Structure formats: C-alpha cells, structure tokens
Amino acid sequence: MRYLFEDYALDTDRRELHRGTDVIVVTPQVFDLLDYLIRNRERVVTKDDLLSAIWNGRIVSDAALTTRLNGARSAIGDTGEKQRLIKTLPRKGFRFVGAVREIPIRTVDPLGSPAQHSDTMSSLSTAPRLSMVVLPFANLSGNSEQDYFVDGVTGSLTTDLSRISGSFVIGQSTAFSYKGKLIDVRQIGRELNVRYALEGSVQRCEDRLRVNVQLIDSNTGSHLWADRFDKPIAGILEMQDEIVTRIARTLDIQLIVAEAQRAARKLSPDAIDLYFQGRHFCNKGLTSEFLTEARRSFELALAKDPNHVDAMSWMASVEGALGLLFLTDCPHEHLMASEALALKALRLAPDQPLAHLTLARVLVGTNRVSQGVAECRRALTLDRNLADAHVTMGTANFYIGRGADTEFYVNEALRLSPRDSFAFHWMSTAGYAKLQIAADADAAAWFARGIEANQNFPDLHFGHAAALALLGRLEEARAAARMGLAIDRSFTIRRVRNLPVRGDAKFIAGAKRFVRGLYLAEVPEG
Structure with a gap:
C-alpha cells in the first residue's frame, strides 16, 4: 500500500518515505510509528497503543516516545508547535489528522493489464509483521x-x-x-x-x-x-x-x-526481514554451515539497524553456540564476541530474555557458574516459555560435577516443548551428563534419542561414539564416530581439550572419560 499526503508518500511495501522523487531516510521505529498513525488515522491512538505496536509492549520512557514522535514529525515537515499532520491530544493520545489517499501498489501482467500482486508474489499487506x-x-x-x-x-x-x-x-x-x-x-x-x-x-x-x-x-x-x-x-x-x-x-x-519465507521474496530486505532469515537458519540446525549463514543475516540486519536488539541477541547466541559446541578451533574468540554482544543488547534493552540466557550460557561455559545461574533465572522470569533456560540450568549442574541432576532439567524442557526443534540439543546435554557419572548405557540411549530427532548435529554422534566405546561396543562406536566426522570433518579431540570450561574434580573426571571414549572410537586427535 502507498499512502499519499501533501507531497509525501509512505510506501509500506518498500518501507520507504518519499517526498517527490526523494527518499527520506528514517529509522525503522519512526517508519513504523508513521505507518501505525496513518493506518489508524480515524481514531485517537493512545500511548499504550504505540508501545504495544512499535515496542511490543516493552516499557519505554516518555523521552524515548517523544524522540520518535519528533523524528516522525520532522520527517514529514511537521513540528510539535504546528502539529499540522500529527496532533497531540493531552491526556488522550495522538492522531494523524492530514488528508490521506490510499493507492494499492499495482504492477503490469504479461498481457499488459494492470494486476495487483498476490501475497505469493509480493508482501502487499499493510499488516505489521508477526x-x-x-x-x-x-x-x-x-x-x-x-x-x-x-x-x-x-x-x-x-x-x-x-x-x-x-x-x-x-x-x-x-x-x-x-x-x-x-x-x-x-x-x-x-x-x-x-x-x-x-x-x-x-x-x-x-x-x-x-x-x-x-x-x-x-x-x-x-x-x-x-x-x-x-x-x-x-x-x-x-x-x-x-x-x-x-x-x-x-x-x-x-x-x-x-x-522468513515472506522476506525471501523481497528484492530489498530490511533489517527485520534479515533478522527473520537469520532466525530461520538457526532453527534449521546447530551446524557450522547454518550458524554461519545465520550470523551473516544478523550482521546484515545490524548493518542496516545497529540498534536492532533482537538481531544483536541472536547473533550473540550464534557466537556462543560456535564457541561451546566443538564447532571451531578458536572457541575463546566466539565466546568473547558472544558476551560483548549480549551485554550490549542488555544495555539497550535490559529485559531482553534471550540476551540474559545467552549471557548465562557464556558465564556458565567460562567458569562463572553462579553468575550464569542468576542470569538464567532472570531469563525465565522474563519469559516462562524459554525452555532452553531449563537446559542451561542443567548444564550448570553438569559443569559443577552434579551431572546426576542434569536429566531433571532436560526433562522439564521436554515437558514444556516435547517436539521442540532444539530438543536434539537438550538430549545431547543429558547424554554428556550421563557420561560424567559413568551411566554409559543411559548416555548412549539419550544420544540415540537425539540422533533420531536430528541426525545432523555432530556432537550427538561423537557423544554416542564415546558412550558406545566405554561400553565396549567398539565397532558400533567407530561407526558412530564416522557418522560424526561425515558431518564435521574438521572435528578433533584437540577441540574438546581446548574448550575453556574448567569445572571441579567430578567434571574433569567426566571430561577425561569422554576423551578416552573418543580415542577408543578412533576419532582423530588433531
């Protein structure tokens, strides 16, 4: 849809504001604010309406709201004094009072007749995303x-x-x-x-x-x-x-x-489109390939909008995964990047649940377990549906040598989301905890269950190989190791040794058991 008022045009398909032939650069929130006010011009829009539509109900200071309103007014040649187009009604709210003409965006079909795009060809709907x-x-x-x-x-x-x-x-x-x-x-x-x-x-x-x-x-x-x-x-x-x-x-x-499917059809994706595409790559699986593609999408989103908190939080999560899941030979660099991004996101949005959870994972994985648990609890307070936070609590127990308690937290996550796209990773966590306490048969069962859910997560195969080897089932163990190496050919035992986690005596003993199992399964030392 294109909204025309005075000599301005707001193009919701391209997310552009024009004055004549010139494009006026506005931030995404200012654009969304204009779009919302124009679409709801027949009524007074309250502050709560704006917070719900533009900030997803997050608590925003009056100063921040005023700044965005001033930005919107400035972009369309209005001021707080004139209020020619955007009027403030004291103690009531705001209303777009300019005369608006709506023009559906049309194209020409191969026969030369004008035809409106269908949603399968182009995102024409003026409805907000999500x-x-x-x-x-x-x-x-x-x-x-x-x-x-x-x-x-x-x-x-x-x-x-x-x-x-x-x-x-x-x-x-x-x-x-x-x-x-x-x-x-x-x-x-x-x-x-x-x-x-x-x-x-x-x-x-x-x-x-x-x-x-x-x-x-x-x-x-x-x-x-x-x-x-x-x-x-x-x-x-x-x-x-x-x-x-x-x-x-x-x-x-x-x-x-x-x-993400809608965004893929756009010729010029904006920061939000790129964010959705990054999320979609993350949901495909925890492999170097998918995580690298996700990181690229989040980087492009942040290039367009440096303060896009959600893209920043998910990029922090990707960096953390690269640092903790044996997917790289330089885990320290990724963990440092993850922590920096999570902290930056929390400075911009202190109540972002994923940023707290990502920070928790990094803290737990770099030997600051009590701080990590506190961050994890904060994440669950902000979003009770964050099943991954329960798994992180289980991981924290594993890192302090209480692997016997980890299974409880994994089962809690599975109770909340039994068919979750990340359930395979949770099962992997339970498997490694069982290895720590020498419950190798249980470990093999958890790894096998995870592989059934997702065959493309290399950690599952390497954990399975170690558990089978420690059970004396060497042929099966070596077959499992080969499956893992077929997915990640660069994996070596050295990666396990290089992980920055340093736990108590029980954790160290469990890690040594895992390494011994990898040697028995004939995984390359590196």
Missing part, C-alpha cells in the same frame, strides 16, 4: 461449565504470544467480539489488520482433554500449521499452563518460518 489475533477457542465438550477453561486458554495464549519478540497481538477484549460468530478469517484479518489468526477448539473425551489448534494466513485463508494436544485431566490450571506453553513455543518457530 501481527496476529487469537480467536476465541470453541468449546466442543457440550458442557458450558468448561467455557471458563476454554476462555482461559485463549486469554493465556494472547498474553504469552505477545511476549514473542517483535509480535503484535490483538487484545483479548477485541478478539472476543468474534466469539460465536461465523466470519471468514480473511475478513477478520482485514478488519483487524493482522497477518495471522490462531483458531482452536477444546474437547473433553472421558478423562482426557483434546486441544486442536491451527495457524491461518489471514490474507489467503490458507492453513500454515496445525496440531493436536492430548492431556489427561488432572490439575486444570497446571494443564492450561502446559498447553499454552507448548503452543506458544511451537508457534514462535512456525511464525518465524512464515515471515
């Missing part, structure tokens, strides 16, 4: 007494999905205005100006509760993802929390896939 509505779930139990539970699931999902970084979720009161109405989801998408709609139903089947959910593209009406969750009826509130957490965690990944 914008969605959680429609009231249907109660299929035939028992109106279950309505409170069904509404509770809907409301909790709305709250939890709003915690997804960069998301814009329609408030529950607005969403509930559609309860019981048969309205095409595409119409709802147009009315609310959102990209996605989440529908669902809850049904009680004897002593079990079944929850069906589906994520829908509100522009095309197509289903992007669907799943079913079955749980025995026990503590109703605990069950609600678990179902909501599972759905929110899975949706985070599914939405990133959808947004």
Whole structure:
C-alpha cells in the first residue's frame, strides 16, 4: 500500500518515505510509528497503543516516545508547535489528522493489464509483521461449565504470544467480539489488520482433554500449521499452563518460518526481514554451515539497524553456540564476541530474555557458574516459555560435577516443548551428563534419542561414539564416530581439550572419560 499526503508518500511495501522523487531516510521505529498513525488515522491512538505496536509492549520512557514522535514529525515537515499532520491530544493520545489517499501498489501482467500482486508474489499487506489475533477457542465438550477453561486458554495464549519478540497481538477484549460468530478469517484479518489468526477448539473425551489448534494466513485463508494436544485431566490450571506453553513455543518457530519465507521474496530486505532469515537458519540446525549463514543475516540486519536488539541477541547466541559446541578451533574468540554482544543488547534493552540466557550460557561455559545461574533465572522470569533456560540450568549442574541432576532439567524442557526443534540439543546435554557419572548405557540411549530427532548435529554422534566405546561396543562406536566426522570433518579431540570450561574434580573426571571414549572410537586427535 502507498499512502499519499501533501507531497509525501509512505510506501509500506518498500518501507520507504518519499517526498517527490526523494527518499527520506528514517529509522525503522519512526517508519513504523508513521505507518501505525496513518493506518489508524480515524481514531485517537493512545500511548499504550504505540508501545504495544512499535515496542511490543516493552516499557519505554516518555523521552524515548517523544524522540520518535519528533523524528516522525520532522520527517514529514511537521513540528510539535504546528502539529499540522500529527496532533497531540493531552491526556488522550495522538492522531494523524492530514488528508490521506490510499493507492494499492499495482504492477503490469504479461498481457499488459494492470494486476495487483498476490501475497505469493509480493508482501502487499499493510499488516505489521508477526501481527496476529487469537480467536476465541470453541468449546466442543457440550458442557458450558468448561467455557471458563476454554476462555482461559485463549486469554493465556494472547498474553504469552505477545511476549514473542517483535509480535503484535490483538487484545483479548477485541478478539472476543468474534466469539460465536461465523466470519471468514480473511475478513477478520482485514478488519483487524493482522497477518495471522490462531483458531482452536477444546474437547473433553472421558478423562482426557483434546486441544486442536491451527495457524491461518489471514490474507489467503490458507492453513500454515496445525496440531493436536492430548492431556489427561488432572490439575486444570497446571494443564492450561502446559498447553499454552507448548503452543506458544511451537508457534514462535512456525511464525518465524512464515515471515522468513515472506522476506525471501523481497528484492530489498530490511533489517527485520534479515533478522527473520537469520532466525530461520538457526532453527534449521546447530551446524557450522547454518550458524554461519545465520550470523551473516544478523550482521546484515545490524548493518542496516545497529540498534536492532533482537538481531544483536541472536547473533550473540550464534557466537556462543560456535564457541561451546566443538564447532571451531578458536572457541575463546566466539565466546568473547558472544558476551560483548549480549551485554550490549542488555544495555539497550535490559529485559531482553534471550540476551540474559545467552549471557548465562557464556558465564556458565567460562567458569562463572553462579553468575550464569542468576542470569538464567532472570531469563525465565522474563519469559516462562524459554525452555532452553531449563537446559542451561542443567548444564550448570553438569559443569559443577552434579551431572546426576542434569536429566531433571532436560526433562522439564521436554515437558514444556516435547517436539521442540532444539530438543536434539537438550538430549545431547543429558547424554554428556550421563557420561560424567559413568551411566554409559543411559548416555548412549539419550544420544540415540537425539540422533533420531536430528541426525545432523555432530556432537550427538561423537557423544554416542564415546558412550558406545566405554561400553565396549567398539565397532558400533567407530561407526558412530564416522557418522560424526561425515558431518564435521574438521572435528578433533584437540577441540574438546581446548574448550575453556574448567569445572571441579567430578567434571574433569567426566571430561577425561569422554576423551578416552573418543580415542577408543578412533576419532582423530588433531
């Protein structure tokens, strides 16, 4: 969509502000602010509306909001005194009062007739990225007494999905205005100006509760993802929390896939598009190849927007993974870069959960375990759906020689997100903890389970090889080592020795057991 006012044009497809033939450079937040005010020009927009739409509900100082408003006014030749286009209404909010003309962006088809782009060709929708509505779930139990539970699931999902970084979720009161109405989801998408709609139903089947959910593209009406969750009826509130957490965690990944696919179709991706692409590479797997591609996307995003906190936090996470997962011969450099990026992100946004979690991983992995645990707890306070934080707590126990306790934390993460795209890494963590306490059969079982979930994570194969070798199953161990080396040909025992982690006596003894198993499995020393 292109919005015309005075001699300005706001192009939401290219994310550009024009005056005549000139492009006016504005920051992403100033552009989003203008876009939001113009799209909602028929009403007064409150400060809370802006915080929800532009800052994802994060606490922002009045000075920061005023700075962005002044930037928007300056970009379109307005001032706080004149308020010709953006008017401030004391104690009420803000409103775009200029006359606006909307022009859909059109192109010419091969036959020469004008035709509007479809969403499969170009992202034409003016809806914000990662914008969605959680429609009231249907109660299929035939028992109106279950309505409170069904509404509770809907409301909790709305709250939890709003915690997804960069998301814009329609408030529950607005969403509930559609309860019981048969309205095409595409119409709802147009009315609310959102990209996605989440529908669902809850049904009680004897002593079990079944929850069906589906994520829908509100522009095309197509289903992007669907799943079913079955749980025995026990503590109703605990069950609600678990179902909501599972759905929110899975949706985070599914939405990133959808947004990354949209971004890939753009000729000139902006910082947010590049951020989504980086997230998508991370979700593909923890290999040098995918992590390097992810880092490149985050670097490009930060080149366009140096203060993009989410891209900065994820780049810190990538650097940490490169430093801790035996993927490089220079782990120290990556860990130093990870810590610096995480700290910078936290200076810009003190409540960024991933930055706290990444810092926790680096602190634990560089022998500052108590500080790392504190950061981990902070991350969980900010985002209860951060299942990875439980695994990091388990890793902390492993590093201080309490590998017997690690499995509990891994199982907690798997309870929250049993089909998580990173579950294979959690299983690897449990396997290494079992090696530490000489529970080699259990270790081999955890590694095998991880390999079943993802065959392309080399650490799993090397851990599996060591466990099998220590069990005396040398032929199987050497076969497992060959599989690991087929994925990462540069892996050597020297990489394990070079990792900067230095734990207590039990940790050192466990590390020596792992190295001995690698030697027995005939892994190159390097």
